[in-house]
Amino acid sequence: MLQYGLQLKYAVSYFAVILLSLAFINVIPVVRYRDLLFESKYSTMQNQASLIASSLSSLNTLHSDEVQKVMELLDEAGAARVIVTDEEARVVYDSVDGASSQGRYVLFSEVILALEGKNVFNAQLREGVLTGKACVPVVTRGSTIGAVYLYEYDAEQAALVTDLQNTLGRVSGAVIAAALLLAVILSLLMSGRIRTILDAMRSLGEGDYRARASVRGGDTLEQLSREVNVLADRLQQTETMRQRFVSDASHELKTPLAAITLLADSIVQTDGMPMNTVREFVYDIGREAERLRRVTQRLLELTRLHNPNEIKQDRVDLQRLTEEALKMLRPLAQERKVKLESRLDRGCMVMADADELHQVIFNLVENAIKYNVPEGQVRVLLYPLEGNACLLVDDTGIGIPEEKLPHIFDRFYRVDESRTNGDEGSSGLGLSIVKETVEKHGGKVSAQRRETGGMRFSVTLPLLKTEGHGERT
Numbered sequence: 001m002l003q004y005g006l007q008l009k010y011a012v013s014y015f016a017v018i019l020l021s022l023a024f025i026n027v028i029p030v031v032r033y034r035d036l037l038f039e040s041k042y043s044t045m046q047n048q049a050s051l052i053a054s055s056l057s058s059l060n061t062l063h064s065d066e067v068q069k070v071m072e073l074l075d076e077a078g079a080a081r082v083i084v085t086d087e088e089a090r091v092v093y094d095s096v097d098g099a100s101s102q103g104r105y106v107l108f109s110e111v112i113l114a115l116e117g118k119n120v121f122n123a124q125l126r127e128g129v130l131t132g133k134a135c136v137p138v139v140t141r142g143s144t145i146g147a148v149y150l151y152e153y154d155a156e157q158a159a160l161v162t163d164l165q166n167t168l169g170r171v172s173g174a175v176i177a178a179a180l181l182l183a184v185i186l187s188l189l190m191s192g193r194i195r196t197i198l199d200a201m202r203s204l205g206e207g208d209y210r211a212r213a214s215v216r217g218g219d220t221l222e223q224l225s226r227e228v229n230v231l232a233d234r235l236q237q238t239e240t241m242r243q244r245f246v247s248d249a250s251h252e253l254k255t256p257l258a259a260i261t262l263l264a265d266s267i268v269q270t271d272g273m274p275m276n277t278v279r280e281f282v283y284d285i286g287r288e289a290e291r292l293r294r295v296t297q298r299l300l301e302l303t304r305l306h307n308p309n310e311i312k313q314d315r316v317d318l319q320r321l322t323e324e325a326l327k328m329l330r331p332l333a334q335e336r337k338v339k340l341e342s343r344l345d346r347g348c349m350v351m352a353d354a355d356e357l358h359q360v361i362f363n364l365v366e367n368a369i370k371y372n373v374p375e376g377q378v379r380v381l382l383y384p385l386e387g388n389a390c391l392l393v394d395d396t397g398i399g400i401p402e403e404k405l406p407h408i409f410d411r412f413y414r415v416d417e418s419r420t421n422g423d424e425g426s427s428g429l430g431l432s433i434v435k436e437t438v439e440k441h442g443g444k445v446s447a448q449r450r451e452t453g454g455m456r457f458s459v460t461l462p463l464l465k466t467e468g469h470g471e472r473t
Helices: 002-056 064-073 109-115 155-205 220-269 275-305 318-335 354-370 402-407 430-440
Strands: 081-086 091-094 120-126 129-140 143-154 314-317 339-344 349-352 377-385 388-395 444-449 455-462
Touching (some): 002 064, 002 081, 002 120, 002 129, 002 143, 002 155, 064 081, 064 091, 109 120, 109 129, 109 143, 143 155, 155 220, 314 354, 318 339, 318 354, 318 377, 318 388, 349 354, 349 455, 354 388, 354 430, 354 455, 402 444, 430 444
Parallel strands (some): 339 377
Antiparallel strands (some): 081 091, 081 143, 129 143, 314 349, 377 388, 388 455, 444 455
């Protein structure tokens, strides 16, 4: 229904514009030509009447004989009828009726006005004939002694106007027919392009994220179709990530739940199980429950990172925050026999959530310690550079294969189960939380292998612009 409504609106609008244009084309040229014709007729008849009046002005009074002699000397060609009256509006000369009309009163309005000393001209185009009336006073020594009245009809000039109207009418009819056909074609094309976009949007709304709108034309509709396709790409990517997330989350939760169920069933179904074995099973159940808690907590952290209502930012001193994280991790470093060094410059103030950034620093340094080698080293650097606070975490550990680096920030991605070094299994969410937290605060995080072995994680965050800071030297 919508497409037909749009189609009708486009056709009517287009056709209305054509009709309005044709109305102007039909009216303006004819009116202008008619006005020019009237102006030409006025000039001709006024000059002719003025010439006759000027010739008669040499007479003291207008008598038929004297007027007849003057009129015989003048050229009356072009006028259908010439009437000369005296000051009392009586005919003294009539080029049509001759002597039979002499002495009659001529009560034409033009004559009455002319006897009052006014020049009069009237013209009209009616029934294919152009008629013109001109009347001027005959003045002698400042007194009006009569009037000269000219009447003329012109069928040839009127025919030109009629022919122009007819020609414009035929042309307009052809244009209207062509415009109507073109309006229908254009409206069909336009509504078809809109229908393509609507179909794609309807498919997207129904969950088919593969739908795309292919519209060309270099106009707003093409731009709209591109935006719809961009939205479709994002929806498809989001849906892919959602399916993967659900699958990975289900897998991560299913494994410890299955282990807990198996261990509990073993305890319940095995009579006379030694107490040491029971304790071992209960300990394993506790480990799996703790793993479930960690995975659930990380999932909640990721959800909170995507909640705009959870965003809170304050002035944070990264130097102090990093020192606190390192203080908490030194016992772990000593236990793993890893040397923990740091060089933290001042002047690294940022706007951020202190707890979230603390988690970022803690995760990176903790991983650097866990995945290191005995007698290894972890070095943490913090310094301002080009308007950013730069945090580097270098380790001499086992590193990550080059081909797996692009995926380490993906959710639930684990490089190798053997990298846990006997620790409780990783949830595969730590680096995802790091990445999303840093990007949420307008920063960037990257990872690369060190030439001498181990890994380097780099975090940059925008510094407070109002805070004075120097560059690292």
